[in-house]
Amino acid sequence: MTAQGLERRLGNRRDVEIWLVSRDNFMLFTPLLPEVCSGVLEPRHVVMPLRGMLHHQSTWCITADVDAIDTQGHVVTVIGGDGDPHRLHYDTLVLALGGITHTFGIPGLDEHAVGMKTLADAFGLRNRVIEMLERAELEDDPVARQADLTFVIGGAGLSGVETAGELEDFVRRVRRRYYPKIAESEIHTYLVELKNEVLAELPPEMGAFARQRLERRGFEVRLGTPIREVREAEVVIGNGEVIPTRTVVWTGGVRPAPMVAKSGVEVDHAGRVKTRPTMETSRSTAFAIGDCAVIPNVEDPDGRPFAPTAQNAVREAKRLAANVVARIDGRSLSPYRYRTIGTLASIGHHTGVGIVFGIRVRGWIAWFMWRGYYWSRVPGFNRKVRVGLDWILTALFGTDPVQLKVEDASSALGSTGRRHAPVRDRETRD
Numbered sequence: 001m002t003a004q005g006l007e008r009r010l011g012n013r014r015d016v017e018i019w020l021v022s023r024d025n026f027m028l029f030t031p032l033l034p035e036v037c038s039g040v041l042e043p044r045h046v047v048m049p050l051r052g053m054l055h056h057q058s059t060w061c062i063t064a065d066v067d068a069i070d071t072q073g074h075v076v077t078v079i080g081g082d083g084d085p086h087r088l089h090y091d092t093l094v095l096a097l098g099g100i101t102h103t104f105g106i107p108g109l110d111e112h113a114v115g116m117k118t119l120a121d122a123f124g125l126r127n128r129v130i131e132m133l134e135r136a137e138l139e140d141d142p143v144a145r146q147a148d149l150t151f152v153i154g155g156a157g158l159s160g161v162e163t164a165g166e167l168e169d170f171v172r173r174v175r176r177r178y179y180p181k182i183a184e185s186e187i188h189t190y191l192v193e194l195k196n197e198v199l200a201e202l203p204p205e206m207g208a209f210a211r212q213r214l215e216r217r218g219f220e221v222r223l224g225t226p227i228r229e230v231r232e233a234e235v236v237i238g239n240g241e242v243i244p245t246r247t248v249v250w251t252g253g254v255r256p257a258p259m260v261a262k263s264g265v266e267v268d269h270a271g272r273v274k275t276r277p278t279m280e281t282s283r284s285t286a287f288a289i290g291d292c293a294v295i296p297n298v299e300d301p302d303g304r305p306f307a308p309t310a311q312n313a314v315r316e317a318k319r320l321a322a323n324v325v326a327r328i329d330g331r332s333l334s335p336y337r338y339r340t341i342g343t344l345a346s347i348g349h350h351t352g353v354g355i356v357f358g359i360r361v362r363g364w365i366a367w368f369m370w371r372g373y374y375w376s377r378v379p380g381f382n383r384k385v386r387v388g389l390d391w392i393l394t395a396l397f398g399t400d401p402v403q404l405k406v407e408d409a410s411s412a413l414g415s416t417g418r419r420h421a422p423v424r425d426r427e428t429r430d
């Protein structure tokens with residue numbers, strides 16, 4: 001979004017080049033990610049191609065991994081598809097590397113749990129859930145069958161509750177229509193949270209409403225309960241309670257991309273870049289925004305920084321584009337200011353909860369506002385139409401349990417141009 005803002009402000013100027021380095025050649029619209037997991041939305045419809053968002057001749061979209069950042073020498077080293085390091089020299093740097101899933105060192109979480117941060121996470125979770133339903137139909141052992149049909153979500157913040165709501169909707173719907181041999185009473189869903197409340201981002205009564213609705217739908221909500229260990233077919237929570245499950249979704253923590261702490265700019269105890277209200281870092285030629293930065297709110301009487309949300313990231317990007325151009329032209333920079341209009345969450349079953357302009361909303365109306373708001377924020381007309389059509393088509397025809405095994409790369413050429421398994425292996429499989 002910063003690059004887009006720069007294009008707008010720079011117009012036809014040829015004296016400035018923009019280099020956008022990203023691991024993926026698209027931008028992910030995260031608020032709709034849980035709906036990818038339930039199959040309501042097609043994965044491609046919640047991402048926007050970067051090359052479709054940026055049009056200037058002097059803009060370069062580079063699909064590569066940032067491998068090192070040297071803010072003293074003004075060099076960013078990137079590794080692209082060829083596997084070779086490339087050094088990019090810059091005059092002004094914007095750090096916008098976001099965050100990664102934080103596992104807090106909980107044993108087994110890395111190996112056995114699924115996150116909910118990337119498109120691959122959402123797609124992988126959907127496949128996992130379908131795999132479990134397919135497996136359960138063949139399973140005779142009651143304990144193994146229970147592990148297949150039990151789904152545990154760790155973290156009852158916004159993304160945890162939204163994921164829980166979508167996942168439960170999906171499992172119940174496809175079970176009824178496609179897996180009649182599995183009884184509804186065999187499916188168990190748990191929401192496990194360390195804090196003593198659901199949706200801590202909202203006023204307590206809104207969280208209580210979300211909890212009550214989830215429990216009514218069969219969720220076992222465990223508050224004040226840490227996840228202690230995740231194993232292949234069970235999870236240990238609280239004081240040692242063991243829940244048989246093969247599917248643990250972890251939404252309990254995000255930490256800044258580790259790369260920013262190694263870049264030479266000042267960071268806080270959590271590894272987020274400390275900035276001024278203008279988003280300048282301790283190095284005058286580097287700025288930072290979004291989830292990897294901590295930006296002080298000059299209007300907050302308690303001096304609290306802005307929350308790491310998409311709402312802020314998008315608006316920070318606009319202000320930052322103006323500040324970068326001001327710096328190039330030798331003008332003074334302005335602080336980022338924003339007063340949030342509110343927070344909304346969808347909890348599944350056409351139910352939402354939230355607070356908008358100080359007014360508390362819940363139920364169907366909140367869900368409708370949630371959809372309306374996020375639809376209006378989907379970047380570009382093209383994607384808005386696709387998302388809108390997906391919603392209509394799912395309402396008409398429902399969702400299905402098609403499992404696209406993209407990880408079975410034996411049928412496709414990998415990025416090296418070689419098949420991961422020879423063709424003859426597939427032909428002689430049986």
Ligand SMILES: Cc1cc2nc3c(=O)[nH]c(=O)nc-3n(C[C@H](O)[C@H](O)[C@H](O)COP(=O)(O)OP(=O)(O)OC[C@H]3O[C@@H](n4cnc5c(N)ncnc54)[C@H](O)[C@@H]3O)c2cc1C
Binds near residue numbers: 030034066099159291
């Ligand atoms: C499931 C979910 C739901 C959410 N829902 C909401 C919501 O409803 N409302 C809201 O306001 N916020 C929501 N958020 C939070 C919101 O997504 C983030 O606050 C926002 O995306 C932060 O933007 P960012 O640009 O800082 O980071 P990101 O969006 O994470 O972007 C960082 C980018 O940098 C890339 N990158 C990272 N490291 C490298 C590297 N080494 N090399 C190259 N590229 C790299 C990443 O691939 C990514 O594309 C949600 C988050 C999640 C996970």
